Amino acid sequence: MNAILVRLSGYTLLAWATAQRWRNARRPQVEQAWLRQINAVGIGALPVASVLAVLLGAALVTQLTTLAGTDSDLVQRILFLGLFFELAPLLSALIVVSRSSASIASELAIMALHGEFIALRRLGVSPVDYLFLPRILALAVALPIITLAFQVIAVGSGWLAVAGLQKLALGEVAGRFLDLADPLLVLASLAKSALAGLLIGVIACYHGSHSERQGARDAEAVSAAALLAVGNGLIAVFAVDVAFALLLWLLR
Amino acid sequence: MKDALATCWTVCFAQRQATITGTDGRLTLALDRGERQRLVVSDAAAADALVATLAECPETGLLPADGGLPGGLTVAENLSLALAWDATFSPQSFDILLLQAFAWCGFGQDRLGQLGRRRLLELSPAERWRIGLLRFLVRPPELLVFDRLAAACSLAEAKTMAEGIALYHAVHPFRSSLRIDLAGERRETVFAEGAYFADPGVSCPS
Numbered sequence: 477m478n479a480i481l482v483r484l485s486g487y488t489l490l491a492w493a494t495a496q497r498w499r500n501a502r503r504p505q506v507e508q509a510w511l512r513q514i515n516a517v518g519i520g521a522l523p524v525a526s527v528l529a530v531l532l533g534a535a536l537v538t539q540l541t542t543l544a545g546t547d548s549d550l551v552q553r554i555l556f557l558g559l560f561f562e563l564a565p566l567l568s569a570l571i572v573v574s575r576s577s578a579s580i581a582s583e584l585a586i587m588a589l590h591g592e593f594i595a596l597r598r599l600g601v602s603p604v605d606y607l608f609l610p611r612i613l614a615l616a617v618a619l620p621i622i623t624l625a626f627q628v629i630a631v632g633s634g635w636l637a638v639a640g641l642q643k644l645a646l647g648e649v650a651g652r653f654l655d656l657a658d659p660l661l662v663l664a665s666l667a668k669s670a671l672a673g674l675l676i677g678v679i680a681c682y683h684g685s686h687s688e689r690q691g692a693r694d695a696e697a698v699s700a701a702a703l704l705a706v707g708n709g710l711i712a713v714f715a716v717d718v719a720f721a722l723l724l725w726l727l728r
Numbered sequence: 729m730k731d732a733l734a735t736c737w738t739v740c741f742a743q744r745q746a747t748i749t750g751t752d753g754r755l756t757l758a759l760d761r762g763e764r765q766r767l768v769v770s771d772a773a774a775a776d777a778l779v780a781t782l783a784e785c786p787e788t789g790l791l792p793a794d795g796g797l798p799g800g801l802t803v804a805e806n807l808s809l810a811l812a813w814d815a816t817f818s819p820q821s822f823d824i825l826l827l828q829a830f831a832w833c834g835f836g837q838d839r840l841g842q843l844g845r846r847r848l849l850e851l852s853p854a855e856r857w858r859i860g861l862l863r864f865l866v867r868p869p870e871l872l873v874f875d876r877l878a879a880a881c882s883l884a885e886a887k888t889m890a891e892g893i894a895l896y897h898a899v900h901p902f903r904s905s906l907r908i909d910l911a912g913e914r915r916e917t918v919f920a921e922g923a924y925f926a927d928p929g930v931s932c933p934s
Contacts, residue, residue, distance in 0.1 A: 505808050583800070592798035598783050598790060599797070601809050 483708070486686065491678045493604050494612055500605040501613060509610035517576045517611075518618030522625060525571055529626045532567070533559065533633030541641045551642075552653045555634045560627050560657070562717075565665050568623040569672045569713040572615065573706055577680040580611050581705035584684025585698040593685065603685070612677035619673030620666040627665070661724075668720045675712040680705040737781045739788075746787070746871050746904070748778070755906075759787075759870050762897060763904040770911050778908060779875050789869030793877050793889075795860030799849035803859055806848060810863040829865040832895055833858040854888045861892045865899055872896065872905040879910060 500506055536559055540551045584607060587593060593603045635653065639646045687701040740747045741759075748755045748767070757763045769775040782788045790796055797806040807826065830840055835858070848856050864872055877889045896905065 503813070505805070505813065587798065587800050590799060592800055595796060595798045596809070599810050599813065600786075601813050606809065 483682075486682050487675075487678050490608065490682050490685075491612075491674070494608050494678070494681075497602070497604055497609060500602075501609055503605070506605055506610055509606060510613050513610050513614030514618050516579075517572065517614050518621055521568075521571050521575055521618075521622050524575070525568055525622050525626050526629050528567060528571070529564070529629035530633045532563065533630035533635075534637045536563075536630075537634045537637035538641065541638075549652065549656070551638055552649075552656050555631060555638075556653060556657050557661075559630055559634065561661050561665050564627040564630055565623045565669045565672070566713065566717055568619060568626045568669060569676065569716075570710070572619055572622065572673065573676055573709040573713060576615065577676050577705045577709040578702040580677070580680040581684040581687075581701040582698050584681060585687035585701035588685055588687050589694060589697060608677075608681045608685075611681055612674060615673035615677035616670050617673070619676070620669040623666060623669040664720065664724065668716060672713050672716045675716065676709045679708045679712055683708070737778045739781050739785055741785060741787045741870070746906075748782075748906075750774075750778075757871065757904050757906060759904050760902050761904065762901050764897065764907070765904075766907040766909060768909050768911050772910065775876060775908055775910060779873070782873050787870035789864050789872045790875055791857075791860050791864060791872060791877075792875040793857065793879060793885075794853070795848065795856040795858075796875075797848055797856075797860055797863070799856070800847060802845050802847050803851075804844040806859065807863060811866055825866045826862075829862045832865060832899065833862050833892070854885050857885070857889060858892060861896065865896060868896075868900045868903045870903075872903065874905060874907045876908055876910055 501510065533555075537551060537555065540554055544550055587607070593607075596603050596606060631653065635646060635649045638644060638649045642649075683701045683705040687697040736751060738749045740749070744759045746757045746759060748757075755765060755767060757765050767778070769778060779790065779792075783790055797810065801809070811826070835843065848859065851859070874889075874893065878886060893905070893907075897903070
């Protein structure tokens with residue numbers, strides 16, 4: 477319990493320290509670092525996310541049609557609420573956690589072990605400004621973009637599956653989906669992704685920069701940092717998911 | 729030189745002088761007379777404590793044997809952070825001075841093209857140290873501290889560093905420097921020979 481409280485307070489302090497220095501994101505060096513991170517985290521994840529989205533959209537519709545029959549409205553409603561609002565942000569976050577969280581934590585752990593945080597401070601550069609802020613910002617921006625791409629591709633794949641299985645015109649399928657879609661839920665799904673991205677970034681940066689204090693040295697410390705970042709990142713993603721589900725239930 | 733057994737140090741910058749005080753005594757340097765002093769420390773812990781104290785002073789620049797820059801970042805990133813983070817330079821003077829400094833440090837035009845995107849840890853130790861020196865050639869501090877250069881380096885690296893120290897003082901004749909050495913380092917004589925103590929005007933610490 478003590479360890480959990482220590483970690484939660486660590487995450488909070490790091491998030492607060494980073495938020496207080498948000499103005500430094502305008503520095504040219506931080507901007508370049510941030511853009512590099514968006515490329516690595518966001519653009520790098522799009523191929524995997526796209527393939528998963530195509531497969532998931534088709535698989536979900538096929539299963540629904542098999543189990544629930546050819547009720548197009550039911551399929552469309554589940555496609556929107558289940559896939560678009562729930563599964564797309566969740567799976568996008570899981571892709572980012574598995575790819576980027578481990579990579580960020582490992583990179584920072586290696587830098588910490590080689591004294592590069594001290595070297596940065598001696599240059600007069602805060603590690604929060606140059607190392608944490610770009611990564612956290614990049615994840616907060618990139619994850620909603622990946623989610624949006626996932627949603628569009630998965631829904632498109634689902635439409636094609638519905639049209640094929642239920643022998644309907646694609647235009648009619650799309651029209652029924654758009655009639656059922658709620659713009660507020662679309663925004664809520666992107667907000668959920670942005671928050672998940674923030675938390676994944678904070679957790680990865682925390683464990684990467686605290687690797688020495690986790691009691692292990694060298695390679696063990698690096699792998700421990702990566703494992704903790706991924707494990708706690710996954711928990712954070714699902715916690716955000718549950719929180720948004722409760723919030724929507726309360727609002728409705 | 730001054731033997732120092734202390735692990736507790738104070739450093740004071742006042743009236744254009746730097747005063748380093750340990751339990752065994754005191755060393756004073758004038759900051760704008762091109763003084764070169766040497767402080768021999770008995771053990772690594774004392775040296776670490778002294779370096780940590782000096783690092784907290786904004787007037788000092790530290791140049792250890794590994795160049796003092798983060799190895800995981802590229803040369804371009806490191807120089808951008810070291811020279812332009814606080815953006816007090818105008819872009820034009822930055823470019824001219826930097827090219828000049830690369831030439832002084834022996835980096836030819838063909839090498840420059842490859843260097844920017846290489847990470848520091850991919851470079852040889854001598855090149856890595858020269859990049860560290862390069863930033864102080866462009867933006868010299870009030871007091872440049874050479875931290876244990878003679879420790880665990882080859883003869884060739886030691887000679888490169890000795891030449892680098894001489895270069896720094898040739899480019900900035902009025903800037904002072906302090907060398908921190910551990911007692912009994914095997915490369916001491918390389919730094920004791922040649923340009924470092926060649927100038928009779930340099931005050932040799934007793």
